[in-house]
Amino acid sequence: EVQLVESGGDLAQPGGSLRLSCAASGFTFNSYAMNWVRQAPGKGLEWVASVSGSGGTTYYAVSVKGRFTISRDNSKNTLFLQMNGLRVEDTASYYCTKGGAGWYTKHWGQGTLVTVSS
């Protein structure tokens, strides 16, 4: 059974940093692209970033490019999202997701809440 467990969500000040982690199990981690998707309270889904199975290819939404960094440690089956320069508008639940046979999402974690406020 695929399991994705996020951690690291917290209250941060504008301009601050957080590092999200996602522990993955139940599948061959390095064979699948992984993604971060966020959802602000009461709003729709927003794709944030993706990384290929090897970690060699990354993609970012314009809204986070230059501030967030997606990475993975295939030896530890863990996905990361380093979030710097946080803004109030980054407040959201952040979901770790596993790709399918393509860059869509086949499995979702339960999410971790990031709140950016002074």
Next chain:
Amino acid sequence: DIQMTQSPSSLSASVGDRVTITCRASQGISNYLAWYQQKPGRVPNLLIYGASTVQSGVPSRFSGSGFGTDFTLTISSLQPEDVATYYCQKYNSAPFTFGPGTKVDIK
């Protein structure tokens, strides 16, 4: 970047009704289109990928069609448990944009 739109933004239908949701891409995306269902207070769930391939375990009343720029998600007979917001997502190339969502309620 390619923009994704959905229509309607919300709808209310009766149990047993046929429901159709439309997703449109501002440029062609071949069949690289996925649909997700998010029930209130729950994590999203993959329904369809490749525009028309139904994910294993998804009820047969859900179907998808389309190619290029215009796509549809159809619920052949709406059930109470289908109350949810439905999102499309393009995944031909980054950015892997989601549509704004369509909220489905029971009349």
